[in-house]
Amino acid sequence: MNRRTYLGALTVAVSGLAGCSGSGARTQGSSNASGSADVRVETVASGLEVPWDVAFHDDSLYLTERPGRIVRVPAVTGEGESGEPESVAELPKRTEPAGEGGLLGFAFHPSDHDTAYVYQTHESAEGLRNRVLRADLRGSTPSFQPIVEGIPAASNHNGGRLAVNDDALYVTAGDASNGDLAQDRSSLAGKVLRYTLDGDPHPENPFGNPVFSYGHRNPQGLAFLDGRLYSTEHGPDHDDEINRLEPGGNYGWPEVMGRSDADRFVDPLATYTPTIAPASAAIYDGPIAEWQGNLFFGALAGDFLGRARISNGKITERSRLLDGEFGRLRTAVTGPDDHLYVTTSNRDGRGSPADADDRVLRIRPR
Ligand SMILES: [Ca+2]
Structure with a gap:
């Protein structure tokens, strides 16, 4: 059930963009504010509400919306226009505020694409907690099974x-606004956690529990390159990492x-002061060619798409x-078509949404 009209507003008033595609979900335009690469930016989905994470299956794009929905956008990676976003599942909303x-x-899941994992903030018997659910997306009514609870x-x-x-599931856990928990290796807060695909602590973890690394404030980006794991992390009012x-x-x-x-502390590869709120990787x-192997992330507070070249681990x-063209940017992800996708986050209460927000953008060579 679609709870709203996703395609009600396609007029994009953004400097540097030109052209709309009528009733389709794809708005095409171009941008020259993209470093040395000559790219165009296309809108592949609009009318979304705080899209948080993105994954692909066949030619469809799946995303979570933070208020509690899983949304599918059909035919994103094909040659034609993408289809209208449709709700796949609605999960109970988290507690206010x-x-x-x-x-x-x-x-x-890496081999069973009817199975997915989602991370949810919810009100448990013990109070507000985060958990990981395994989703069975077969059939018209997906089902959800908690496999990690109590974060x-x-x-x-x-x-x-x-x-x-x-075959490992990595999970970033923030410090839940209690910094001391990040140094407590018996707490799941302020960690990057590693589990089996069934939600058990990974057998190769360093401390015999779910903890993979610790001393994190609010990590929200994970990306693998050449067998190494890179992460972005929100700092306080200085030193995003x-x-x-x-x-x-x-x-x-x-x-x-x-x-x-x-x-005893591992230094970051790079820091950002003043902070920019890097929210993905x-x-x-x-x-x-000049972007090959580069790390990208949305910078929520910086209103830009960050790029970092990694060479020999540095x-x-x-x-x-x-920069400043689309407002708050959250999640960058590489599609199966090898193009870069990035989501806006202008309806999260901290932005100034345009009519078409929130959007999923695709960046291609011109
Ligand atoms: Ca640090």
Whole structure:
């Protein structure tokens, strides 16, 4: 059941964009504010409400909307226009007051594409918590089974990113606004967690529990490149971080932010001060040669798409794309067509939404 008209507004009033596609879901335009690459930016879905995570199955794009929906956009990666977004499932809304929680991460099982994982903030018997549900998407009424429960939650700092790699499920957990939990290896808060695909602690974890790495404040980006795991993390009012995650690594929060002289903490690869709120991570593997192997992320507060070149495990170059053109940008992801997709987050209470927001954008060579 669609609870709204997704395609009611296609007029995009954005500097640098031209042209609309009538009744289709794809608005085409171009942008010259994208660093050295000559790209065009297309809108493949609009009228969304705080899209949080994105994954692909066949030619469809699936996304979570933070208030509690899973939405499918058909025919995104084909040659024609993408279809209208349709609701796949609605999950109970989190408890008010709304903060940064809700329906967050989404990832497909690596081989069974009728199965997906979602990360949800919910009101449990013990109070507000985050959990991971396994979703069976077969049939007209998807079913959901909790496989990880009891991740501390709060209005802010809920983490929420999911990533599947090598038959392991990685989960980012924020500190739930209690920094001390990030240094407590018996707490799930302020960690990157690693589970089997059934939700058990991964047998190769460093401490014999779900913890993969710790000392995190609010990590929300995960991306793999050449067998290494990279993450973006929100700092306080300084020192947002890009980290390379090692099993058992202590990334410092709340004792240190950014780089430190103490050997027991792993230094970030890069920091951002003033903060930009990096909210995702994706490795580009598409047709734009100068972006190959680069890390991309949406910067919510910075209103741009961040790019960082990684060379020999170090960040050697950084730039800002789409700077100020689309408002708040949250999730960057590489599609099966190798193009980069990014979501706006202008309806999350902290933005100034245009009529077409929120949107999913695709970036292609011109
Ligand atoms: Ca750190």
